[in-house]
Amino acid sequence: MDSGRSGSRRLAIRLLLLLAIGLLSAILPATSAAAQDSEQNTESVGGTIRGPDTEPIPDIQVMVTKNGAPIGEDTTDAEGTWEIPLPEPGSYDVAIDPDSLPDSAVPREQGGERLTDVQITPGQQRIVIFPLVNPNEQSDGDEQQGSTPTPQQTGPSFGQRFADALLSGIEYGSVIAICAVGLSLIFGTTKLINFAHGELVTIGAMVAFFLNAAAAGPGIQLIFAAILAVVAGALLGGLLERGLWRPLRHRGTGRINLFIISIGLSLLLRHVILIIHGSRPGSYTDYNIQEQLEFGPFSAAPRDLSILAIALLTLVGVATMLQRTRIGTAIRAVSDDRDLAETSGIDVSRVVLTVWILGGGLAALGGVLFGLAEVVAWDMGFKLLLLMFAAIILGGLGSAYGAMVGSFAVGIVAHLSTLWFPVELQNAWALLVLIVVLLVRPQGILGRKERVG
Amino acid sequence: MDFAAILSAAVTGAIGPVAAAYALAAIGLNIHFGYTGLLNFGQVAFMLVGAYGVAISVSVFGLSLWLGVLVGVLCAIVLALLLGAPTLRLRSDYLAIATIAAGEILRLFYRSSYAEPLTGGVFGLQRFANEFYELNPFPAGEYGIGSITFSNRDLWVMVLGWGLVALATVFVYLLIHSPWGRVIRSIREDENAARSLGKNVYVYKLQSLILGGVIGSFGGMVMVINTQSANPDSFDPVVTFFVYTLLVLGGAGRIAGPLLGAVVFWFVVVFFDALLRQAIAAGYISSDIIGAPQAGAVRFALVGLGLLLLMVFRPQGILGRKEEMVLNGR
Amino acid sequence: MVDESTATLSNVAAEPGASKPDPILAADGVRRSFGGLNAVDVDHLELQRGAITALIGPNGAGKTTLFNVLTGFDRPSAGNWSFAGTELRGMAAHRVARLGMVRTFQLTKALARLTVLENLQLAATNQRGEGMFASLVRPLWRGQENRYRELADELLARFRLDHLREAHAGTLSGGQRKLLELARALMTRPRMLMLDEPMAGVNPALAQSLLEHITSLRDEGMTVCFVEHDMDMVMTTSDWVVCLAEGSVIAEGPPRAIGANPAVIDAYLGKHHDEPSSPEQPS
Numbered sequence A: 001m002d003s004g005r006s007g008s009r010r011l012a013i014r015l016l017l018l019l020a021i022g023l024l025s026a027i028l029p030a031t032s033a034a035a036q037d038s039e040q041n042t043e044s045v046g047g048t049i050r051g052p053d054t055e056p057i058p059d060i061q062v063m064v065t066k067n068g069a070p071i072g073e074d075t076t077d078a079e080g081t082w083e084i085p086l087p088e089p090g091s092y093d094v095a096i097d098p099d100s101l102p103d104s105a106v107p108r109e110q111g112g113e114r115l116t117d118v119q120i121t122p123g124q125q126r127i128v129i130f131p132l133v134n135p136n137e138q139s140d141g142d143e144q145q146g147s148t149p150t151p152q153q154t155g156p157s158f159g160q161r162f163a164d165a166l167l168s169g170i171e172y173g174s175v176i177a178i179c180a181v182g183l184s185l186i187f188g189t190t191k192l193i194n195f196a197h198g199e200l201v202t203i204g205a206m207v208a209f210f211l212n213a214a215a216a217g218p219g220i221q222l223i224f225a226a227i228l229a230v231v232a233g234a235l236l237g238g239l240l241e242r243g244l245w246r247p248l249r250h251r252g253t254g255r256i257n258l259f260i261i262s263i264g265l266s267l268l269l270r271h272v273i274l275i276i277h278g279s280r281p282g283s284y285t286d287y288n289i290q291e292q293l294e295f296g297p298f299s300a301a302p303r304d305l306s307i308l309a310i311a312l313l314t315l316v317g318v319a320t321m322l323q324r325t326r327i328g329t330a331i332r333a334v335s336d337d338r339d340l341a342e343t344s345g346i347d348v349s350r351v352v353l354t355v356w357i358l359g360g361g362l363a364a365l366g367g368v369l370f371g372l373a374e375v376v377a378w379d380m381g382f383k384l385l386l387l388m389f390a391a392i393i394l395g396g397l398g399s400a401y402g403a404m405v406g407s408f409a410v411g412i413v414a415h416l417s418t419l420w421f422p423v424e425l426q427n428a429w430a431l432l433v434l435i436v437v438l439l440v441r442p443q444g445i446l447g448r449k450e451r452v453g
Numbered sequence B: 001m002d003f004a005a006i007l008s009a010a011v012t013g014a015i016g017p018v019a020a021a022y023a024l025a026a027i028g029l030n031i032h033f034g035y036t037g038l039l040n041f042g043q044v045a046f047m048l049v050g051a052y053g054v055a056i057s058v059s060v061f062g063l064s065l066w067l068g069v070l071v072g073v074l075c076a077i078v079l080a081l082l083l084g085a086p087t088l089r090l091r092s093d094y095l096a097i098a099t100i101a102a103g104e105i106l107r108l109f110y111r112s113s114y115a116e117p118l119t120g121g122v123f124g125l126q127r128f129a130n131e132f133y134e135l136n137p138f139p140a141g142e143y144g145i146g147s148i149t150f151s152n153r154d155l156w157v158m159v160l161g162w163g164l165v166a167l168a169t170v171f172v173y174l175l176i177h178s179p180w181g182r183v184i185r186s187i188r189e190d191e192n193a194a195r196s197l198g199k200n201v202y203v204y205k206l207q208s209l210i211l212g213g214v215i216g217s218f219g220g221m222v223m224v225i226n227t228q229s230a231n232p233d234s235f236d237p238v239v240t241f242f243v244y245t246l247l248v249l250g251g252a253g254r255i256a257g258p259l260l261g262a263v264v265f266w267f268v269v270v271f272f273d274a275l276l277r278q279a280i281a282a283g284y285i286s287s288d289i290i291g292a293p294q295a296g297a298v299r300f301a302l303v304g305l306g307l308l309l310l311m312v313f314r315p316q317g318i319l320g321r322k323e324e325m326v327l328n329g330r
Numbered sequence C: 001m002v003d004e005s006t007a008t009l010s011n012v013a014a015e016p017g018a019s020k021p022d023p024i025l026a027a028d029g030v031r032r033s034f035g036g037l038n039a040v041d042v043d044h045l046e047l048q049r050g051a052i053t054a055l056i057g058p059n060g061a062g063k064t065t066l067f068n069v070l071t072g073f074d075r076p077s078a079g080n081w082s083f084a085g086t087e088l089r090g091m092a093a094h095r096v097a098r099l100g101m102v103r104t105f106q107l108t109k110a111l112a113r114l115t116v117l118e119n120l121q122l123a124a125t126n127q128r129g130e131g132m133f134a135s136l137v138r139p140l141w142r143g144q145e146n147r148y149r150e151l152a153d154e155l156l157a158r159f160r161l162d163h164l165r166e167a168h169a170g171t172l173s174g175g176q177r178k179l180l181e182l183a184r185a186l187m188t189r190p191r192m193l194m195l196d197e198p199m200a201g202v203n204p205a206l207a208q209s210l211l212e213h214i215t216s217l218r219d220e221g222m223t224v225c226f227v228e229h230d231m232d233m234v235m236t237t238s239d240w241v242v243c244l245a246e247g248s249v250i251a252e253g254p255p256r257a258i259g260a261n262p263a264v265i266d267a268y269l270g271k272h273h274d275e276p277s278s279p280e281q282p283s
Ligand SMILES: Nc1ncnc2c1ncn2[C@@H]1O[C@H](COP(=O)(O)OP(=O)(O)OP(=O)(O)O)[C@@H](O)[C@H]1O
Pocket: A449, A450, A451, A452, C034, C039, C057, C058, C059, C060, C061, C062, C063, C064, C065, C066, C106
């Protein structure tokens, strides 16, 4: 029992250390985060006013009253946003001036320009929304503009769009695959569902962003920034394994508890990133504007082709490593049967460390590629995480190759869905595939059924 | 810094309507996770369908609020069946991932422009609970002790919220202290053993998912009745994590765990929120490091850290028994 | 009745797949393979009603896998089997148990955070309070619950577990868990018990008295099939022995005859000739 006590003290120290490192890295680039200007630090009410076409509308008068007495007013800026500081928590009325609305927009419901009894709790910065519609739609808003997936009537032929979507789907899938392979290997060797894997992705993208594009950063060329980011990701992976997961496993923490711990870690890391980076997405300074190359039905920017090539090469590299090298064989052996591997002389803890280093590096690379393909944002990894889960379940939990195949399936489904459905739902379709597969082949894809007796 | 203000804000948060809504969600989750051992990471989905069941019924179809509550409950039952049927036969990991995915799918569909005629899309729906507020027996004014005050409106929502919490707690107590509860707990320990004794594990899990889901949907209803506004983005997966955190904090698998957990959780969260804001306002923390816009994120980071530390150092929570935690082989 | 069941079995030919006068369980062509390995491959097997049949065989012979398949915990690759006239193929494990064929596990499954008493109470069948709605109305099931509690207490006393009545099952020792699981299985009032190494790790004196108990249950009409590595126990307790090797039944017959069977000696006793067969039990 006393060994448990000192064990837990050691663990506490480790955690503190981890935390200190986290905070340190939080403070270093904090200056770059260009603290958004904002005077109010208590209650406020605000929002963004968008027209029926979901474009923001500037120059709309908004006012707040309490029991009829005016409290404050604001006019929407070019981004349609407004914000009014409040003196104290309580109940307020918020209204927009209908006369300041453009002719093309009216409140969705009669009298909707006024919200009564808006509750503000202490410290709350409340967002309120004034839904606006076209004047002829005040009762039933049916027409949806701005969200139709791709230009349908005037755009390229269906075949052309299909080819484009397929290509972006493969690109998306390859990025998911890079991230998911690590997640799958970690699950295979330690049975941990690492919920914080998405944050490894984000951190990778962020490190490269700091080195490459941040105002306070050194402005290194992206390729070198990416290499450094991968190294940082690998280090972080190894650090997490040695500083957190291994000691926890040694204490005999149960699988489900470990899973919940990884959720806590994910929440923590994600919001530390948000604090440092802010919620505004960024992009790298290199390879932004490029001419489309055309070949056959496909057209793509060199950037996207490079992403695809790097991702595919990496995947082939990982597969070769798993098949051909000693450590690869050891990883597969540990995934297969941990106890057996241990008794046959494999150093399991070294294998697990390797897997974490590999997984961290791959996740960071995936993050950079994803950030290059789209944008660098604080929650990019978390958004990718569910797709990674979908991918590794599709492919069979714990199998690295399955994860790759599953990733391409998920990526392609997501992008092909945009041919028929709104872009905003592309990830939802990919996740739906997961549920459908579970319905049709509940055990088939699990690989082996566990033995009972 | 005004510590009295910080404290009274924290107390207000701890017993306010939001805490009650989370307590309900956690009571439901306690049936799933605490007693049946189901790793449901989509509790927010039940809250969402409950909330929108009410909101859509009233705002779109003009039904009575009370009928809307019924619709919300039915939606939760249907969701439990849809979600449980394919996944409850699988290993717990799969349930966890499938449920969190289902929650996200629902949120994305509810906020999509497709669903806008029904759900109001990203704008959500507003002001559907007037019927409830018309019944408010408290005369207008502020009620409370010292600086802890609630408007008559808040008080009325609190009566609803905490009333439901009390009802649900008694309900769960009766359920768990019965042969049904014994079967449920045996499934948590080892479902194959339960099977070998002739228990239809699948049906029990489904019942558990439904019961906990319905209770969770009431949490969602209280949440949106409180704000008079249902917005898909307030049903983010993070809500589920909050619910887990406060359940583990109070003690999973204990009758009073969710209740105590909700109160303590919101006390701590609001306390730190208020403290941080005051510290920033007073200039103790440079706004270069953490400005007001980031202060909101600090709450989430702290909850994450809290969950992590809690699971590492006191996984049994406040009310749990250490011995039982040791026996928990999972 | 002892005489009766041994008498009826005495006319049965001692050869694999022999048909019994009154089989309660009959299996045909049951096969279960894992990848390339045929863990179970039984052409034909019958178990006599009201008899104690021992299932023996070297480690990895497929005894547990056969149990898993027969009781619905695992799906066979092929084959049919019936219990008391009911076809069981494809039937869910809990329904098999409700038919009266109840099994225990080689690696015990104590319900760790339930008390010992609760473990037994759980096993009682047809409990009114197990319905979701009925559970809320205590008067509906209180009487039955009290009756079952008395029954459970009797069993606990017989298994010398009464002093642990309120302890969490997870705190029990390996042998105590074996006892608990056997008591739990009996609490269901089964027609047939399938015991996977029930006495492994139980102290010999207690094991002896429990075996006597099982024998007396047999005399009241219950059928028992048990897996056991200890040949002495097999010899003294069983009416019939079935020997499995590499998934197939290689021999069956009355206990005394089986010891002399060359196939058995080859497959099982032969390998362990120099070391006395001893119970081995992980956890
Ligand atoms: N789920 C499984 N996956 C793969 N192989 C399995 C599985 N279950 C059993 N086996 C294999 O089937 C064979 C039979 O195993 P089984 O457990 O039935 O043996 P047994 O006769 O009960 O042995 P023991 O006396 O040691 O308990 C073994 O070779 C085992 O490795």
